[in-house]
């Protein structure tokens with residue numbers, strides 16, 4: 001059984017990627033009052049009291065900002081489905097963090113769960129692209145400045161003309177269970193007491209996801225796993241990952257945490273896990289994370305039904 005819809009995998013815009021090559025697409029859309037613009041500043045966007053992202057028509061200042069094309073919202077006239085569809089283009093504009101007025105804006109981590117599908121997708125994509133632009137200002141080959149192209153989906157070196165795509169780095173995250181159906185949870189050495197989650201780690205060059213799962217579990221807690229099964233994934237633009245979730249079966253149970261990375265690791269039965277939440281002995285990963293969903297997938301119920309103990 002897959003994980004179901006993950007908070008950051010719900011985007012509903014049509015990316016309309018074919019339009020990115022249109023000459024001057026961004027300036028053209030900024031000149032069209034029908035275009036819808038969201039503003040991202042550092043890692044925040046404005047969320048309105050009704051829970052929707054603040055969306056507005058283009059403003060004159062937007063032309064002086066970094067802007068990128070997120071895609072199109074496709075709507076159908078409900079009363080007459082045969083009348084065709086309407087497409088509304090969305091741009092994200094990167095605002096200036098030194099300007100005031102953003103104090104009560106929200107991060108994707110804080111707002112993501114409660115946003116609509118459309119808005120969760122807009123924020124996730126805008127955050128990922130904004131992060132990509134921020135760290136690719138200079139060419140990794142020759143050091144010359146780069147500039148955005150393809151409506152903000154690549155940067156090109158101004159000297160050697162090489163293209164640089166925003167990165168998406170895969171990380172694996174895994175619910176490891178033993179033959180008694182106990183779940184393995186660990187506490188990272190940098191986390192406070194009581195904060196436990198499933199194990200995770202980056203995929204290395206030349207490595208399959210399944211091999212990364214086995215390597216990370218072995219490295220972090222000295223456990224061997226088999227039957228690595230894919231369950232779901234979601235983008236995780238903090239700053240540039242996609243978290244790919246798996247289930248794996250442990251063939252050994254004696255835990256030997258790598259003391260550099262893991263402060264402690266434990267096996268939990270479902271009853272032990274529920275009790276530890278109820279007594280606040282442990283806390284769970286936040287609701288925006290695939291980690292919480294992986295735990296719930298094993299537990300067979302939502303954590304919110306047990307206790308409000310996420311970090």
Ligand SMILES: [Zn+2]
Pocket residue numbers: 139140141142143144157158159160161162
């Ligand atoms: Zn270059």
